[in-house]
Amino acid sequence: MDLNAIVEDQNPWWREPTRRTAGRFPVRRDLQGVLLEHVLDLEDRRATVVLGPRQVGKTTLVLQTADDLLDRGWPPHNLTYFDFSDDRILQPVTARQVVDAHPVGFDGEQPRALLLDEIHLAPNWPSWLKQAVDRGGGRDRIVVTDSAASLLREAGRESGQGRWDEHRLEGLSFREFARLMADEEESVEEAWRRTPNLLERYLATGGFPEHVAATDPQSVRRRLRSDIVERAILRDLAGHVDRVEPVRDLFVYLVQESGAIFSAQGASNVLGPDVRSVRRWISLLEDTFLLVSLPKHAQRASTGLKNPQPKIFAADHGLISAFSVLPMQEPALRAQAFEAVVFRHLRDVARKLGGELSYFRLRQDLEIDFVLETAEERLALEVTAARQLKAKKLNRLRNAHNALKADRSFLLHGALIEGEPEGLTALPLQRFLLDPLDSLTGNAR
Amino acid sequence: MNAPHPLRRREDLHLEFKSAEALARPEAIGREVAAMLNADGGEVWIGIREENGTAVEAQSIPDPERAAESLLDSLVDRLNPSPSHAEVQVKPVKVEDKIVLRIDVVPSSNRQPYALIKSGGWHFPRRIGNRIRAMSREEVFNREPEADLEDASRRIREERERIQEAGRDSMCLLLEPACEVAIDVSALADELRNDLLNNPARIGFRRIDWHFAQASEAPRLGKERVQWGWGFPEPAYRAEVRAHGAMLFECALGALHWKGEEREIWPLCLLEYPISAFRLARLILQKPATDETPIIADMAFFGIRGWKLRQGSPLDGSLFRIHEAVEYPEPDQDLTWAKPLVFPFTEIRETPDRCGFRLVRRVYEAFGLPETAIPREYDRESSRLVLPE
Numbered sequence: 001m002d003l004n005a006i007v008e009d010q011n012p013w014w015r016e017p018t019r020r021t022a023g024r025f026p027v028r029r030d031l032q033g034v035l036l037e038h039v040l041d042l043e044d045r046r047a048t049v050v051l052g053p054r055q056v057g058k059t060t061l062v063l064q065t066a067d068d069l070l071d072r073g074w075p076p077h078n079l080t081y082f083d084f085s086d087d088r089i090l091q092p093v094t095a096r097q098v099v100d101a102h103p104v105g106f107d108g109e110q111p112r113a114l115l116l117d118e119i120h121l122a123p124n125w126p127s128w129l130k131q132a133v134d135r136g137g138g139r140d141r142i143v144v145t146d147s148a149a150s151l152l153r154e155a156g157r158e159s160g161q162g163r164w165d166e167h168r169l170e171g172l173s174f175r176e177f178a179r180l181m182a183d184e185e186e187s188v189e190e191a192w193r194r195t196p197n198l199l200e201r202y203l204a205t206g207g208f209p210e211h212v213a214a215t216d217p218q219s220v221r222r223r224l225r226s227d228i229v230e231r232a233i234l235r236d237l238a239g240h241v242d243r244v245e246p247v248r249d250l251f252v253y254l255v256q257e258s259g260a261i262f263s264a265q266g267a268s269n270v271l272g273p274d275v276r277s278v279r280r281w282i283s284l285l286e287d288t289f290l291l292v293s294l295p296k297h298a299q300r301a302s303t304g305l306k307n308p309q310p311k312i313f314a315a316d317h318g319l320i321s322a323f324s325v326l327p328m329q330e331p332a333l334r335a336q337a338f339e340a341v342v343f344r345h346l347r348d349v350a351r352k353l354g355g356e357l358s359y360f361r362l363r364q365d366l367e368i369d370f371v372l373e374t375a376e377e378r379l380a381l382e383v384t385a386a387r388q389l390k391a392k393k394l395n396r397l398r399n400a401h402n403a404l405k406a407d408r409s410f411l412l413h414g415a416l417i418e419g420e421p422e423g424l425t426a427l428p429l430q431r432f433l434l435d436p437l438d439s440l441t442g443n444a445r
Numbered sequence: 446m447n448a449p450h451p452l453r454r455r456e457d458l459h460l461e462f463k464s465a466e467a468l469a470r471p472e473a474i475g476r477e478v479a480a481m482l483n484a485d486g487g488e489v490w491i492g493i494r495e496e497n498g499t500a501v502e503a504q505s506i507p508d509p510e511r512a513a514e515s516l517l518d519s520l521v522d523r524l525n526p527s528p529s530h531a532e533v534q535v536k537p538v539k540v541e542d543k544i545v546l547r548i549d550v551v552p553s554s555n556r557q558p559y560a561l562i563k564s565g566g567w568h569f570p571r572r573i574g575n576r577i578r579a580m581s582r583e584e585v586f587n588r589e590p591e592a593d594l595e596d597a598s599r600r601i602r603e604e605r606e607r608i609q610e611a612g613r614d615s616m617c618l619l620l621e622p623a624c625e626v627a628i629d630v631s632a633l634a635d636e637l638r639n640d641l642l643n644n645p646a647r648i649g650f651r652r653i654d655w656h657f658a659q660a661s662e663a664p665r666l667g668k669e670r671v672q673w674g675w676g677f678p679e680p681a682y683r684a685e686v687r688a689h690g691a692m693l694f695e696c697a698l699g700a701l702h703w704k705g706e707e708r709e710i711w712p713l714c715l716l717e718y719p720i721s722a723f724r725l726a727r728l729i730l731q732k733p734a735t736d737e738t739p740i741i742a743d744m745a746f747f748g749i750r751g752w753k754l755r756q757g758s759p760l761d762g763s764l765f766r767i768h769e770a771v772e773y774p775e776p777d778q779d780l781t782w783a784k785p786l787v788f789p790f791t792e793i794r795e796t797p798d799r800c801g802f803r804l805v806r807r808v809y810e811a812f813g814l815p816e817t818a819i820p821r822e823y824d825r826e827s828s829r830l831v832l833p834e
Binding site for chain 1: 638639640642643644646651652653654655659660661662663664675676679681682697699700702703704707759760762833
């Protein structure tokens with residue numbers, strides 16, 4: 001199949017202007033509006049890069065953007081979508097080749113939307129993107145997706161400055177999950193109210209859109225294991241290391257230890273490879289977006305430079321249950337999932353507020369799970385899945401709050417906790433997840 | 446040990462003969478005794494062979510003293526109310542040169558009807574002439590001691606009407622002990638708060654399942670009752686346990702919907718919620734209730750018109766989708782049943798899932814669906830809800 005035929009096949013609206021491709025994904029992600037706004041804003045000449053792990057829904061997001069543009073009257077022949085991972089492509093295809101594949105009816109005087117999926121598979125794409133942005137003057141509205149951060153890094157952060165905005169697409173947030181599960185015409189809050197086990201289903205299945213609708217969480221675990229190991233690790237990383245199996249073992253180890261302070265020496269002792277290899281593999285695994293690190297809070301800037309003890313989390317809590325050897329009912333597993341899911345939502349909040357996230361640990365009894373530092377204030381957030389709050393734990397949290405000099409401290413919990421512990425804000429996990437930003441900033445009002 | 450000779454006498458309202466082999470089937474003997482207790486009393490002879498209703502031969506019972514003791518124990522276990530010494534006695538008796546057993550049956554009219562507990566259910570046999578037939582429901586309820594059952598049924602009906610008047614579209618499940626059991630609701634509230642509502646494994650459920658062992662806020666202790674629920678002020682469900690043992694579980698119809706067409710009941714919700722209610726009842730009543738305590742169970746659906754139900758299990762994947770969802774076929778808004786089910790507590794204790802299943806089966810019948818349409822997650826062989834791990 002030649003390239004033109006593939007491009008035409010991927011852009012059915014060129015032949016039939018009423019054709020839509022994302023109709024079977026009715027729910028829009030929160031990032032959707034941002035993308036659409038960006039493409040429609042002709043004053044903004046920059047491109048948009050959407051980064052996210054495999055299966056997180058990047059393709060759907062881009063196809064929905066195409067549908068929305070067409071629905072708003074965007075000229076069909078001036079909209080090009082291309083998926084560089086199409087298995088019909090036998091020779092490497094450059095972005096330039098795709099751009100040059102004009103359909104009949106293309107109007108060079110009008111703006112053009114270029115939605116390029118899995119761009120890292122296109123040779124020399126960073127150079128092309130730089131030139132396209134510099135020369136296009138905003139006429140070409142470019143959105144690209146990438147599931148490998150290392151390649152983006154190769155493109156050079158400096159090159160990207162002023163040329164493109166990066167957006168991270170993560171697994172579904174709880175609100176997005178609830179929206180997916182809600183009936184038509186039903187609000188997220190209504191869906192949440194009528195489904196007492198909605199959070200538990202979210203915790204059990206994780207946020208990978210392809211899997212969340214499965215009836216049986218066990219099958220989700222099985223599929224995630226196979227998809228993540230087979231594709232994101234064995235296949236994607238195969239070209240970067242001599243043997244990919246030890247990297248897979250390290251990944252599983254880190255997911256099972258999600259939320260723990262990372263020690264390369266510790267991982268080396270448990271798994272066998274030398275510390276240097278472990279450090280390199282960690283970097284590769286972070287590039288898959290499947291693991292996320294959380295730095296230790298540095299009270300002095302100088303400490304931050306040599307911050308040696310990050311915590312490593314599974315990027316999506318679904319990975320924790322998928323790779324754990326423990327049954328889902330196990331409290332330790334639940335506690336890990338709680339922390340991972342809070343971290344996932346806090347990352348959104350931090351991005352929106354322009355804040356920094358870290359964890360605080362002065363000594364063993366002075367710890368706080370998450371610290372959110374914004375220009376205005378320092379928030380401390382402790383997460384617990386415990387059924388009851390013991391006075392001792394609350395005292396430790398207050399002491400940590402004082403040591404951290406936090407402006408406000410929150411206790412995110414999943415239990416039936418009554419009352420407000422003195423000096424702290426107790427926030428049920430469900431309420432926090434439904435509206436993370438408001439539940440944190442709203443308390444300030 | 447000598448007694449009036451039974452040989453050549455004929456079976457009648459007061460006389461029944463059983464061969465020695467019948468001892469191997471104590472349930473059959475229990476049935477005869479229960480039937481006499483529900484009639485006019487009499488004698489059941491064990492070790493007397495009969496032909497065409499006439500006693501023709503005495504057969505020796507090995508170790509008759511021990512057999513008599515064992516048989517009496519069995520009758521005490523199988524009959525409800527358990528017969529007293531004045532009501533049932535088992536005696537070794539010499540007939541010709543053989544030792545046989547004679548059961549003397551003297552019913553107490555104020556304790557009738559007597560139930561035979563069999564396969565987890567209650568049966569009310571009654572002796573008519575030399576035969577046995579099951580008592581009709583009217584006969585059971587018209588008995589004076591059944592006033593308790595009648596009262597409980599009335600209370601449950603009134604409660605159902607109150608819920609109906611509230612006008613919510615909901616499924617309600619009501620459990621009402623026919624005799625008062627004392628529940629310490631304050632202690633129960635503590636247990637719910639500290640454990641039960643955060644640990645559905647206590648009733649064998651996972652957190653992701655559909656059950657009543659979770660709450661959006663701490664349980665509320667009221668006057669002689671404890672309440673909990675999900676999603677106040679518009680609850681997805683609410684549950685209430687009262688000090689005298691009554692329980693109410695009400696679930697919004699919307700909470701029975703998970704996926705599928707609009708207003709389609711998700712079969713696992715329909716199966717799991719009632720079963721979780723019975724498992725909770727087992728836990729809560731296990732101390733205050735006795736095995737014999739009759740528990741009246743009623744279920745009702747308000748605003749069910751227009752709702753649909755699909756046969757099979759969603760875990761069957763695409764096979765499940767092949768069947769069309771069936772709409773509730775009646776023109777009525779509500780689905781209620783004239784007669785509640787009665788479970789002795791022993792049945793709730795031993796097979797709570799089966800109790801829930803029996804109520805759910807009525808719902809499927811009301812939708813015109815056969816019992817086989819109920820998801821296979823209810824394992825018919827073990828009478829248990831078996832959810833995938």
